[in-house]
Amino acid sequence: WLHRGAYDLMDQRPDGSEQASSLPRGDCLYGPLPAQLADPTSFASRLRQILRVRKECAIATGTQLDVADTSDAGLLAMVHELDGGRLQATLLNFSARPVAADVTSRFLPPGAAIRDVSGNSAVARVDQAHAFHITMPAHQGRSVLFET
Helix, strand or coil: HHHHHHHHHHCCCCCCCCCCCCCCCCCCCCCHHHHHHCCCCCHHHHHHHHHHHHHCCCCCCEEEEEEEEEECCCCEEEECCCCCHCEEEEEEEECCCCCCCCCCCCCCCCCCEEEEECCCCCEHHHHHHCCCEECCCCEEEEEEECCC
């Protein structure tokens, strides 16, 4: 299976109905990898961006501090402390609709500026109640850093 799947994924035999192993050509859910990597909106390209952010921020070696309260059940907000004491949050909208929600955690420092890691843009500011407001499209994720 792995041999057949690797050929299908890399689109090495796009016209063949059988692989060298005589197994039928497998279906690729998202299409061949080279075509996906050429499309910045494809699954593979978006996954590559997620992995880049994860590596740059060292999220894998951070400590999860909180699963923050949110005012929308479709939004998951996880607060992490990264190496060096920086705070980061992973925001995931699991709903099929856009959300506009408040995120609250006792770990969020009032007055901190919130910066989107991918776009390097300002998103919001933490208020005195340790909360901020965020809007997100359906089925999207975001990584943000808190700067004091």
